[in-house]
Amino acid sequence: MSKQIAADSRVLFHFTIKLEDGSVADSTQLHGKPARLQMGDGSLTPSFEACLLGLEEGTKSSFELGPDDAFGPVNPNNIHHMERSRFAADLELEEGAILSFTQPNGAEMPGIIRAVAGDSVTVDFNHPLAGHHVTFEVEILAVEQDGA
Known part of the structure; x- marks a missing residue:
């Protein structure tokens, strides 16, 4: 069986x-x-x-x-524009890179760099x-x- x-x-x-x-x-x-x-x-x-x-x-x-x-579906509320100054100065930000972000409760959450333009970094927190x-x-x- x-x-x-x-x-x-x-x-x-x-x-x-x-x-x-x-x-x-x-x-x-x-x-x-x-x-x-x-x-x-x-x-x-x-x-x-x-x-x-x-x-x-x-x-x-x-x-x-x-x-x-x-x-x-892609949730537009999970896409955030951040100032470059919020990232370590020596961190090379490349489109497509996945970084770990610490949430206020201490949990880690991955974010995908979607764009870097001047002092603005677009981070997508949707599931890849x-x-x-x-x-x-x-x-x-x-x-x-x-x-x-």
Whole structure:
């Protein structure tokens, strides 16, 4: 009897996330280390989890998700213009660079430098894959149910 992914399953799987142009944004197979997931623990969005529900151990599948179901749309409120003086003087700011910013509560948050113009630096705090349609490819290696 094959094991199916249920709402309380623990899952060992490989995944690849591809962008609209077919480029790979992330993949566990590149590192040869599968991901572990406890369904419902919040580590995946509900839409990603919904794609996994019902899949059987040993199967491969592919799903296409729009921005609303994947990493969300680009939120213009998450794009900030900062003065260059807020950055270390010796820090070379390049478009596309990802920097870590400390939030008021002490948590770290990544931001992507989108533009540097004179004394103005544009920083995007959206998820790097926000606004993208993605293809989510999975290979289910093992499924365990609670109590099994």
